[in-house]
Amino acid sequence: MNVRTRFAPSPTGRLHLGNIRAAVFNWLFARRHDGAFVVRLEDTDVDRNVEGAEAQLLEDLAWLGVDWDEGPDVEGPHGPYRQSERMKLYRAAGEKLWAAGQAYPCFCEEGEGEESDPADPGFRRYSGRCRALSPAEAHRRVDAGEPYVMRLAAPLQGTIEVMDEVRGAISVPAEDIDDFVLLRADGRPTYNFAVVVDDVDMKITHVVRGSGHLSNTPKQALLFDAFAVPRPVFAHHAQILSPEGGKLSKRSGARAVADYRAEGFLPEALLNYLSLLGWSDPEGREVLTRDELIAAVSIERLGASDALYDPEKLRWVGSQHMARLSLDEIVAGVRPFLRAAGPPVGEWSGEVLESAVEALRTRLSAFGDVVEHLHYFAPSDEARTVALAAVRQDGSARTVIGAVAVAFAALPDREWTPAGLKAAIVQAGRDTGIRGKGLYTPVRLAVTGQEHGPDVARILHVIGREEALARLAEV
RNA sequence: GCCCCCAUCGUCUAGUGGCCUAGGAUCUCGCGUUCUCAGCGCGAAGACCGGGGUUCGAGUCCCCGUGGGGGUACCA
CATH class of the missing domain: 3.40.50.620 (HUPs)
Structure with missing residues (x-):
């Protein structure tokens, strides 16, 4: 198939x-x-x-x-693909069903001819009054220009069974489906009718949709039957x-x-x-x-x-x-969001951009997330003020910052890379005899204003020598 | 009101009568890797809606209840 x-x-x-x-x-x-x-x-x-x-x-x-x-917007053998452009088809389909005895014109006013049940307040169902009209009279009144809707001649008794590929057979009592309207008084089709006319015409083989449409399905199944065409496979997920x-x-x-x-x-x-x-x-x-x-x-x-x-x-x-994704793909995806963030991040390019993305990539669910993490490179003033105060109070930290600043200043430009910076920090650690947390945290605090974040060497690489030294000098 | 459908960890789900002391993923927590965070690896906690049946045996089948979703339109 x-x-x-x-x-x-x-x-x-x-x-x-x-x-x-x-x-x-x-x-x-x-x-x-x-x-x-x-x-x-x-x-x-x-x-x-x-x-x-x-x-x-x-x-x-x-x-x-x-x-x-x-x-x-694509030509196809079963077009047009806008229902508003298919009105003639629905009318013709209605006529066809009428001719086949599967539908009939109804001259009742809206709400007229309905059955109700005092014991069941919510009960409403069209009585089928006009279904009883003789074909001759129906034709006469239609020809006379009397307004009418087209109704389905639904089964009067028994149960309507529909096969659903997801939940198996479902059935509904025939009495619960009345002779619902197919074509309105103005000639426009109702939802269920248009759907089926189109699905038949477009040769749809599988109707897969949300469970919200489940209650429409018996009506639609009836319509496929009325047209004497095989029902499509229904599946309600x-x-x-x-x-x-x-x-x-x-x-x-x-x-x-x-x-x-x-x-x-x-x-x-x-x-x-x-x-x-x-x-x-x-x-x-x-x-x-x-x-x-x-x-x-x-x-x-x-x-x-x-x-x-x-x-x-x-x-x-x-x-x-x-x-x-590859680094390049992420760089490309993230670029528009960085641009929108303005300078200096909007101007990152080449190795620096790649470094920044490398630093942040494990934190991204979407490219746009990148802006939420920019504070690692450009900390807020308050964050820095607090962080700086903490560093200044700590003698060991000040020693580290001093040594690191010296090491960075001595670093050739071509070694201002994540690896080169890391080496410089390690060297400063050796010179001062401070290692691990005591070594990295002060640098991180002084540079990013935060205790946590991506690799410090990478951040330094991204912000550049000038900015990095300026921040260290503030301690 | 009446009709239809659904029901396993907070969430997404596996599970088609015995393989289930219910598996995976997410989330949460812990440990490890690591300067920190993120990531990654390992681990922990966490569920068969309730009640009746059927059966040697039920998360799996049936009934009722409860809860949720949808319909009941000359809306889609």
Whole structure:
């Protein structure tokens, strides 16, 4: 079978962690089987469409490395790929179902003709009143221009069974699904109808999505049946919930894909983390490349229970991917963030830049993290004041600083390197008879204003002779 | 209200009746490496939601309860 999957977002805003999850799996799955991945825009709700959202959405997908074979901006044999441009198709599909006796026009006002149950306050269901109309009358009234909606002639009794690849067979009583609306009075399709018409037309073979869509599935299955086409494979995976377990909303950490991008997060790492929610590698690996994910992905390994978004683990995955990068790659990734930080760090280049990145690389989950660690090179005034005071109070420390300053001053320029500086410090230690902590800490304090941080020699290399000597002289 | 789905360490998960005195990852803590921090290595702590069944045997199967998620729209 030629696998075809799709991602069908609404252009209502940025792509979020929640909605991207389905895109990731569908894409991985299509690639795994050399199939096609289709992007379709569900923009039938004109009021909710947001200007520019479509372009951003595609941009976010592209950044993630999720590429599509057919979509709004790619010609394909099953287009157009915007629902707003497919209106004729939905109407035609409605007519077809009517002609086949699977649907019927309904002339009731909205809310009219519904059954209710005094014993069950929340109960509401369309009675099927217009279903009883004779074909002749229905046609007469439609032809007369009377407003109507098209409803599905849903099964009256029995149970509707749907096969879900993740959770097995699920069934719902037929009475719980009424003759829902397919085409609105203004001719626009409802969500469930548009989805199925498109999935049929676009020959979608696997519908993989979050468990939130599970309750739509029986309705959609009924529609596939009404069209007399085979149902696609349905698979409902875990949905992403907020860290607290509630719905993933902006407040609860549902960040836009674009935010991660802006922070310099590695797209491959985000892809990796997302795939880990509700899916597990048969070999138990947790850090996987794009290609490894494609090779490993399968519906069988999808989980049924919802997963909580865990920013901590995301960071860890990010750091793991970062660790696999070469120094050059990190330098390149970090450069824009350094530039934005302004001088002097914005002007680092060559060996100095490399040294700085080498000093910081184990602390990065994303390129943008680099700015949080710049204080190691450019300490705040308060930090230095406090640190300097501590050094001045300590006779041994002052001795060290003096010796180190002398050693540094004598260091040829070409030896102003991490190795050369380290040697100079060691030499100063020998001269003063002070070693270990007593030797390094005063230097670190005087230079960085902090007790902890990356290799002191590296920091000295980065800040340069002039600045380094100036700081030591302040003691 | 009614319908559907879900339920293993705080979190992500492995586990398809005996291999489970429940494994891995993250997080936390300790030790080691090291001038310190980060990283890395090693170790510790930490879970089968509750109650009934079925079975020689249940984390694994069934039922009920509880909790969570979703639906119940001429929203998507």
